[in-house]
Amino acid sequence: MEKFTLEILFQIIGIGSASGLFYNNDALYIIGDNSGFLYEYNMQNQQLSQHALIDNPTxxxxxxxxxxxxxxxxxxxxxxxxxSGSTENRNKMIEFDLKSKTVLQKNNLVDLYAVMQNFGSIKPEDFNIEGAIFDGENWYLFNRGNGISNKNTIFTIHAKSLGDEFALVATNYKLPKIKGVRSSFTDAVLVEDKIYFLSTAEDTKSTYDDGEILGSFIGRIDLKTMKIDFTQKITSTNKFEGLTFYKKENNKIEFLLCEDNDTELLETKVFKLSLPIK
Known part of the structure; x- marks a missing residue:
C-alpha cells in the first residue's frame, strides 16, 4: 500500500480509556470503557461536555x-x-438522541449475545464485542478475538431493530500477526460500500486482562463479498480502539482514531490517519 500518515491532532483532558468515537459537524462523541458517560467535544471551541448513559455514572x-x-x-x-458482553454486567445497549442530547432507551442484549455466542461457536469467555455498524437495514457486530480461541468474527444481523426477528450470519477472519501474536478487531466504520476496521495485537489470552501492546492495523472489507481488501500496520506502540470517518478529498480518506491507554489517567489523544484511496 502507498504511504499513510498518522499524526496526533489534539489531546482532551477529562476522558480516560477511550474506546469509541463518532465525528459529526465539528462535534466528536467519545465513549470510554470505564465510564458511564458519553462525552461530546466541540472541536471548534475545545469545550467538553458529558451526557449520562447509566444511572449514577462516574x-x-x-x-x-x-x-x-x-x-x-x-x-x-x-x-x-x-x-462488550465480555461479562454478565456488560450487556447494555444505549440509544442516544443527538438532537435532544438525551437517552431514548436502555436495552439489555443478554439474550441476543447468547444467540450470537451459540451461533458463532464462541465460548462466553471469548466473547468481546468491540465494533458496531448499523446501516438502517443490517447490524454488523465485531467480536474481538483476543481470547484463547482467537475468534475474530463479524456478526451480520438482518433486522431494522435488535428487538425484531432477525437472520444471522457469522463470518470469521484471520487477521495479521505482530511478533507471532494475532491482531484482533477493535473498531470499524462503514464508508460507502467498504468497512474500514482497526485491529490490535495485544499479548494476552483474555478478553478481561490487558497485555503488552504490540501495535495496530487499519484494514478494509468489501461489504458485498465480506472479504478483506487490504491491511496496513500503522503503529507499533498504540492500542487504537476507536475509529470514525473524518473526510474524503484529493484521492485520500481521513479518519479520526482514539486509543485505550489502559490506565486511570483522564486524558485522551485523538489521532488523524490519512490513507490514499485505492
Whole structure:
C-alpha cells in the first residue's frame, strides 16, 4: 500500500480509556470503557461536555463493575452505544438522541449475545464485542478475538431493530500477526460500500486482562463479498480502539482514531490517519 500518515491532532483532558468515537459537524462523541458517560467535544471551541448513559455514572468505574462501553455507531439522529458482553454486567445497549442530547432507551442484549455466542461457536469467555455498524437495514457486530480461541468474527444481523426477528450470519477472519501474536478487531466504520476496521495485537489470552501492546492495523472489507481488501500496520506502540470517518478529498480518506491507554489517567489523544484511496 502507498504511504499513510498518522499524526496526533489534539489531546482532551477529562476522558480516560477511550474506546469509541463518532465525528459529526465539528462535534466528536467519545465513549470510554470505564465510564458511564458519553462525552461530546466541540472541536471548534475545545469545550467538553458529558451526557449520562447509566444511572449514577462516574468517570472511573471499577473494572469488575463497569458497563464496558466499547463501541458506538449511528443512524440518522441516533447513536447506539454497546457494552462488550465480555461479562454478565456488560450487556447494555444505549440509544442516544443527538438532537435532544438525551437517552431514548436502555436495552439489555443478554439474550441476543447468547444467540450470537451459540451461533458463532464462541465460548462466553471469548466473547468481546468491540465494533458496531448499523446501516438502517443490517447490524454488523465485531467480536474481538483476543481470547484463547482467537475468534475474530463479524456478526451480520438482518433486522431494522435488535428487538425484531432477525437472520444471522457469522463470518470469521484471520487477521495479521505482530511478533507471532494475532491482531484482533477493535473498531470499524462503514464508508460507502467498504468497512474500514482497526485491529490490535495485544499479548494476552483474555478478553478481561490487558497485555503488552504490540501495535495496530487499519484494514478494509468489501461489504458485498465480506472479504478483506487490504491491511496496513500503522503503529507499533498504540492500542487504537476507536475509529470514525473524518473526510474524503484529493484521492485520500481521513479518519479520526482514539486509543485505550489502559490506565486511570483522564486524558485522551485523538489521532488523524490519512490513507490514499485505492
Amino acid at each position: 468517570q472511573n468505574i471499577p473494572k469488575n463493575l463497569k458497563p464496558d462501553f466499547e463501541s458506538l455507531t449511528h443512524h440518522n439522529d441516533t447513536l447506539y452505544v454497546f457494552g
